[in-house]
Amino acid sequence: MLAITAARIDKDTPSAGLEVGDRPDPAPGEGWTTVHVRAAALNHHDIWSLRGVGLSQEQLPMVLGSDAAGVDEEGREVIVHSVIGDPNAGVDESYDPKRSLLSEVHNGTLAEKVAVPQRNLVPKPPELSFEEAACLPTAWLTAYRMLFERAGLQPGEALLVQGAGGGVNSALIRMASAAGYRVYVTGRSETKREGAKRLGAYAAFSPGERLPERVSVVFDTVGEATWAHSLRCLRPGGRIVTCGATSGQAPPAELNRVFFLQLSVLGSTMGSRAQLQQLAEYCARSGVRPEIDRVLPLAHAKEGFAAMEQGELFGKVVFTV
Known part of the structure; x- marks a missing residue:
């Protein structure tokens, strides 16, 4: 599958460590599932990862990205909640001290497919496009x-x-x-x-x-x-x-x-799965929509990373698959 990976850590020129190419399809374990990504959004977290913040050289290559909307294995349109927590912790996953985001421990969403816990999927309202829905899980949440x-x-x-x-x-x-x-x-x-x-x-x-x-x-x-x-x-x-x-x-x-x-x-940090679903419904009912600076094919991801590095954005960069 096509994927955007952090191949090297470069603190001074983060995008120099970026690679666009083929990666193996994800193999979800017990309780996990695969989402066919239709749209994925870029975050500053991805730039920090390329600088080596929260991601070490030993973990590379790592598929970047924490935001996505797509279609699950049952054919349902879904939004991916990117916080991976302990299902037995008994707390909102954003309060779990051992939590991580997709692309920190597990491969992220800037790919044709992503593996996530089944519990991390929330329904995408039909009123939202995949591009709009992909903006919600990190910045908007x-x-x-x-x-x-x-x-x-x-x-x-x-x-x-x-x-x-x-x-x-x-x-x-x-x-x-x-x-x-x-x-x-x-x-x-x-x-x-x-x-x-x-x-x-x-x-x-x-x-x-x-x-x-x-x-x-x-x-x-x-x-x-x-x-x-x-x-x-x-x-x-x-x-x-x-x-x-x-x-x-x-x-x-x-x-x-x-x-x-x-x-x-x-x-304040991120939000819960329940809040992600509430946010999606809020956008669907209110007519409020994310500001999208540009939409690019996944294969042109380097252009989006360069724009974010240079601060040339107003709103989100979205990649379509």
């Missing part, structure tokens, strides 16, 4: 949990999304604006700020720029570069919800501000 579970927002409140253009942030902007929140966004370029407004943002600003009001929640996936601004944008009792730290994870904590204003910092 992460945003869904951040917004609807972790943030504790009330209808009509104001929020800030730090950064425009990435998969998680695009999902936050679109879902939050559709839900009636007043969404402020920061973006490094006028193009990205205008793109955020097209997604439904109330207003967009340059990084670090003062907002016209203090907000109830800041969604921060950037970390060190935006942390001080995030703290200063919060009203008393406000909250930062974070799912990443792409610019670094060691900003000044500013604890005086945190305790004096009674601020909260909330971590």
Whole structure:
């Protein structure tokens, strides 16, 4: 089968370790099944894997990718939940300390076929295309949990999304604006700020720029570069919800501000299978759809990886099989 693999680790030029070629078909074990992939989405996780984060040289070659939608062995249209947890742990798999994502321990979704636990499949609503459904399992699911579970927002409140253009942030902007929140966004370029407004943002600003009001929640996936601004944008009792730290994870904590204003910092990672199904139904019923930057044949995957490395995206890169 055709597959996109991490063949080498290269911290400086991640895509140099990428290979497109034939790999053996998956052989699912007990409790696992095979999905014929129709569409798969690219994530920053795939770039980090090529840099050697969460993936060692000894594990190579590894098929990349954690997001996919396709058809299972019974002919059902399904979405793949990418978190592989212990079925006996008795907890939401995203809380399992031994969890992994597809492409970390088990081969991933950037292939014609992928093997996954049977329990990791959720039905794809017919209202969603395979390309749209493939965007949901990582970035959109992460945003869904951040917004609807972790943030504790009330209808009509104001929020800030730090950064425009990435998969998680695009999902936050679109879902939050559709839900009636007043969404402020920061973006490094006028193009990205205008793109955020097209997604439904109330207003967009340059990084670090003062907002016209203090907000109830800041969604921060950037970390060190935006942390001080995030703290200063919060009203008393406000909250930062974070799912990443792409610019670094060691900003000044500013604890005086945190305790004096009674601020909260909330971590969030991925989401459960049940939430993935809820997200799919939410998109189907609401008409909200993922922002797709480009759709490419799987054989042209290197083009999509290069665009992500260079930051030339607004929304998701999707590969079709």
